[in-house]
Amino acid sequence: MAALKEKRTCGQRCEDFGRFVWNSDDGTLxxxxxxxxxYISLYYVAFYVxxxxxxxxxxxxxxxxxDPYTPDYQDRLKSPGVMVWPDTYGEETVEIFYNTSDKASGKKMANILNEFLKPYNDTKQLECNNYNCTKGKYFIQNTFSAPHHTKWSCPFTQSMLGPCSGLEDPTFGYNCSRPCVIIKMNRDGQENVAKIEYFPxxxxxxxxxxxxxxxxxxxxxxxxxxxxxxSLVEEKKAKIQCRVVSHKISYENFHDPYEGKVIFSLKALK
Known part of the structure; x- marks a missing residue:
């Protein structure tokens, strides 16, 4: 019993470990x-292959x-999303605040809009999308009649945004109290907005x-x-709501208050 309880020295343990790694008597590794x-290596290689x-x-x-022609990213929401540019975010919503006496403040907003509108360049749109679309009707296409087995797209040019295109006024109105924002649908009223103009x-x-x-x-x-x-009332914060107006689109979802609409704040400082 005493021999069984005898502690092995560090050298003996190292010797046992070395014999385990390579046993010259049995020729085992x-x-x-x-x-x-x-055999074991071949088995695992074949298994993982x-x-x-x-x-x-x-x-x-x-x-x-x-289907490669189905959009990759789709949401479970039935209503489309609505966004606004310039997309300058505050703590909770988009807050478009700028100072009319600070050129850098207005230039920042104009740069955001210019960058966003690059794909809408008139020349680029008319080169890529030269199909004469019928206005007022859905453009249903059952075949791939466009070049390279694609479908036609209706052109939407930057100039269609009128004074808010950046072509007539590069500042987009951010040098005064008449700023332009770019959205996708309509919006509700607010008392701190004196006048509203839409383009188109x-x-x-x-x-x-x-x-x-x-x-x-x-x-x-x-x-x-x-x-x-x-046309803003200066120094007054205007809360704007842009929403989709269509009998097929919902914008009053209790669980998602931003479905089908976007809410942002607009303010011109002096």
Whole structure:
């Protein structure tokens, strides 16, 4: 019993470990002969090759069944999202505050709008989208009649935004109290806004820009826009709500108050 309880020295333990790693008497490496190690290695290589092949086959089958002409990213919400530019965010909502006496403040807003409107350049739009769309009707396309097996897209040019296009006034009105914002639909009133102007006229988006068939089918498609020029009461904060106006689109969702609309604040300082 005393021999069983005898503690082994550090040297003995190192010797035992060395014998475990390589036992010259049995010719084993870590308890197995080199031949067995070869068999085990081949087994795991074959196992992981088969698993990888099955995984790749499953991914390929999934991708093969997906329609490449369906938009990749879709939401469960039935109503479309609404956004506003310049997209300068405050603590809770978009807050478009600027100082009319500070040129850098207005230039920052103008740069955001210029960057956003680059895809809407008149020359680029008319080169890519030269199809003569019928206004007032949905542009239903059952075939891929455009070049490179794609579908036509209706052009939406920067000049269609009128004084809010940045072509007539590069400052977009941010050098005074008549700023322009770019949205997608209409909006509700507010007492701190003296006057509202829409571009295109009445803030209507023509149905000829819909439906959207996806990026692959319509590679030159750009979202139609509405520009709004406000005449603000200086030093007064105006809370603006832009919402979609359509009998098929909901904007009164109790669980999602921002469905179908966007809310932002606008203020011109001196």
């Amino acid at each position: 870590m308890g197995r002969t080199p031949e067995k190690w070869v 088969v698993m990888t092949a099955l995984f790749c086959l499953a991914i390929w089958t999934l991708m093969y069944t997906l 006229d009445r803030g209507i988006i023509d149905p000829s820009y819909f439906p959207y068939y996806g990026k692959l089918a319509q590679p030159t498609y750009v979202n139609p826009l509405v520009a709004v020029r406000f």
